[in-house]
Amino acid sequence: MSDLVTRLRRHQWRMTPQRRVIAETLDGAHVHYTADEILERACERMPELSRATVYNTLNELVALGEVLELNFDGRSKRYDPNVDHEHHHLICDGCGATKDVHTVADPLDWLPGDERHGFAVAKASITFRGRCPECREAR
Amino acid sequence: MSDLVTRLRRHQWRMTPQRRVIAETLDGAHVHYTADEILERACERMPELSRATVYNTLNELVALGEVLELNFDGRSKRYDPNVDHEHHHLICDGCGATKDVHTVADPLDWLPGDERHGFAVAKASITFRGRCPECREAR
DNA sequence: ATCCTAGCTTAGACTTCGTCTAATGAAAGA
DNA sequence: TCTTTCATTAGACGAAGTCTAAGCTAGGAT
Ligand SMILES: [Mn+2]
Ligand SMILES: [Mn+2]
Ligand SMILES: [Zn+2]
Ligand SMILES: [Zn+2]
Numbered sequence: 476m477s478d479l480v481t482r483l484r485r486h487q488w489r490m491t492p493q494r495r496v497i498a499e500t501l502d503g504a505h506v507h508y509t510a511d512e513i514l515e516r517a518c519e520r521m522p523e524l525s526r527a528t529v530y531n532t533l534n535e536l537v538a539l540g541e542v543l544e545l546n547f548d549g550r551s552k553r554y555d556p557n558v559d560h561e562h563h564h565l566i567c568d569g570c571g572a573t574k575d576v577h578t579v580a581d582p583l584d585w586l587p588g589d590e591r592h593g594f595a596v597a598k599a600s601i602t603f604r605g606r607c608p609e610c611r612e613a614r
Numbered sequence: 615m616s617d618l619v620t621r622l623r624r625h626q627w628r629m630t631p632q633r634r635v636i637a638e639t640l641d642g643a644h645v646h647y648t649a650d651e652i653l654e655r656a657c658e659r660m661p662e663l664s665r666a667t668v669y670n671t672l673n674e675l676v677a678l679g680e681v682l683e684l685n686f687d688g689r690s691k692r693y694d695p696n697v698d699h700e701h702h703h704l705i706c707d708g709c710g711a712t713k714d715v716h717t718v719a720d721p722l723d724w725l726p727g728d729e730r731h732g733f734a735v736a737k738a739s740i741t742f743r744g745r746c747p748e749c750r751e752a753r
Numbered sequence: 754a755t756c757c758t759a760g761c762t763t764a765g766a767c768t769t770c771g772t773c774t775a776a777t778g779a780a781a782g783a
Numbered sequence: 784t785c786t787t788t789c790a791t792t793a794g795a796c797g798a799a800g801t802c803t804a805a806g807c808t809a810g811g812a813t
């Protein structure tokens with residue numbers, strides 16, 4: 476998500492200060508924030524920013540394909556600005572820590588034709604689960 | 615999840631009529647119901663069954679490993695009684711239809727050691743996405 | 754068979770996460 | 784600068800799930 480202002484203009488987006496702050500909060504962060512975490516961080520620069528605008532903007536960024544929406548635990552959604560490099564996620568069952576990971580092959584290749592039920596299959600994402608070093612230690 | 619009463623007794627579960635009805639509602643259903651769908655169906659046999667008991671029972675079944683908790687869309691969780699046969703899921707982006715699918719290899723084998731961040735990686739689940747035959751037709 | 758008690762069930766309040774509404778504000782082209 | 788169209792906002796609302804506290808009951812003990 477670098478040079479996001481350029482990309483957003485390309486999408487014919489009206490550039491507002493709010494959208495700029497939200498997008499820059501995501502930009503470069505190799506993390507997976509919740510909407511409320513993004514609001515909190517963005518509010519450090521623009522205290523009057525509203526929750527509704529954060530949700531609106533995130534949903535638009537997802538629709539434009541500039542951000543990925545993740546949902547590991549059935550609780551709050553998380554937003555991933557790392558959309559350029561295909562990757563998957565590894566999550567700690569103990570503490571919820573999340574890492575980006577890369578597989579040695581494309582998982583789409585592992586789904587045989589007779590398992591596709593006539594679908595046009597477009598993508599595959601893998602969630603790996605386990606225990607991080609700290610949580611292994613702590614039983 | 616066949617012969618679930620036997621299994622539940624093995625887990626030292628107190629067998630109540632409510633738990634029996636809920637478990638039998640899941641049993642044999644090769645689908646992925648939401649908690650409310652399970653409540654609705656179970657209520658056909660036991661109209662006074664409460665929502666809280668459905669949630670309690672499902673959470674316990676998940677903790678016991680008798681049912682899988684799925685969360686595809688960030689909305690309501692779904693419950694999968696097909697816990698015996700390792701499988702993955704294929705979801706239609708158009709209508710939300712969900713299919714069980716099987717891959718030709720174990721995805722754990724495709725995560726190299728240097729991508730594991732010191733985690734003890736225990737399992738991997740793949741979500742395939744695409745469009746079902748009906749939704750392909752309809753653009 | 755009956756008693757006892759730990760654990761189960763229940764209604765409804767509550768929490769969390771997210772969407773919607775309708776009034777106000779402002780970006781950007783003319 | 785003017786105008787139009789779209790964005791922002793506070794707060795109400797909704798959906799999904801958890802919690803509480805009071806009553807009930809499964810199943811072991813007697
Ligand atoms: Mn990521
Ligand atoms: Mn399944
Ligand atoms: Zn951990
Ligand atoms: Zn479909």
